[in-house]
Amino acid sequence: MPLNDADLVARVLVDDDHHAFAELVRNHQSAVRGLLRQLTRTDLALADDLAQETFLRAYKNIRSFRGEAKFSTWLYRIAYNCFREEARKRKELVGIDESRLEAEHDPQTVDPALKHDLMHALQLLPLPERSAILLCCQNGLSHDEAARVLEIPLGTVKTNVLRGREKLKKTLAAWSTA
Amino acid sequence: MDEQLQEDWLERRLREEMPYIDDAGFTARVVQKLPAARPRHSYRAVILIGITLLASVIAYLISDGGRFLIVEAYRLATLPVFFVGLLAICGSLALTAIAASAAWNNVREQR
Numbered sequence: 162m163p164l165n166d167a168d169l170v171a172r173v174l175v176d177d178d179h180h181a182f183a184e185l186v187r188n189h190q191s192a193v194r195g196l197l198r199q200l201t202r203t204d205l206a207l208a209d210d211l212a213q214e215t216f217l218r219a220y221k222n223i224r225s226f227r228g229e230a231k232f233s234t235w236l237y238r239i240a241y242n243c244f245r246e247e248a249r250k251r252k253e254l255v256g257i258d259e260s261r262l263e264a265e266h267d268p269q270t271v272d273p274a275l276k277h278d279l280m281h282a283l284q285l286l287p288l289p290e291r292s293a294i295l296l297c298c299q300n301g302l303s304h305d306e307a308a309r310v311l312e313i314p315l316g317t318v319k320t321n322v323l324r325g326r327e328k329l330k331k332t333l334a335a336w337s338t339a
Numbered sequence: 340m341d342e343q344l345q346e347d348w349l350e351r352r353l354r355e356e357m358p359y360i361d362d363a364g365f366t367a368r369v370v371q372k373l374p375a376a377r378p379r380h381s382y383r384a385v386i387l388i389g390i391t392l393l394a395s396v397i398a399y400l401i402s403d404g405g406r407f408l409i410v411e412a413y414r415l416a417t418l419p420v421f422f423v424g425l426l427a428i429c430g431s432l433a434l435t436a437i438a439a440s441a442a443w444n445n446v447r448e449q450r
């Protein structure tokens with residue numbers, strides 16, 4: 162019978178069990194790497210480096226996981242912090258280069274192969290809206306959980322999800338009529 | 340209504356388009372970088388044995404060199420056969436109950 166996250170965490174805590182931690186990594190690697198790929202705008206190498214850092218930090222700080230939230234939510238929070246630190250290091254603004262955003266939002270300038278590509282449309286969103294959409298709509302977190310991951314007020318998460326959805330719809334509609 | 344349908348469609352597509360990323364050695368790379376497992380310094384056994392030895396020494400000293408053991412062994416040896424038999428039956432029943440309870444717990448944990 163496969164062990165659940167709580168059992169695996171308990172094994173890591175009590176026995177420092179690397180096999181149990183490997184199982185946790187296997188169970189969550191796709192979601193964490195997927196989230197980071199979207200946050201880094203599909204920079205696969207950077208996303209995987211950050212994902213690796215996320216799991217290493219999770220291992221080192223596993224005693225601070227008190228089981229109040231889901232293990233995946235706790236991991237997303239570490240992943241988002243890793244991403245934010247990296248963004249700060251690279252002096253990237255939280256958000257997006259506005260001129261690039263405008264250029265890409267113009268249906269005429271978008272590569273035809275990418276039209277109707279929802280993932281591409283997602284990457285055009287500013288970071289706050291993109292991260293809220295990714296966590297709530299794609300990874301199925303509640304607004305409350307997303308607020309904890311992003312460390313922002315609940316109302317801001319709701320606003321960002323609404324705005325992000327509107328922009329996605331507009332982008333996709335513009336592409337379909339172009 | 341249309342708005343709601345559109346939002347549902349958007350969320351459904353977002354979930355559908357989230358590809359499963361194949362592990363492709365990622366887990367192995369993470370595990371390789373984990374700090375070595377901490378050596379397990381368990382002082383539990385040392386403490387338990389120490390306390391047991393200490394308690395034994397104290398009991399030996401308090402009981403006048405363990406004289407009560409000799410007295411009780413003598414009493415037991417001179418008990419009527421009926422009581423010795425009764426004691427043996429009660430003892431074996433108690434042991435059986437403990438073993439059955441341990442086996443039951445073991446089976447429950449394995450399920």
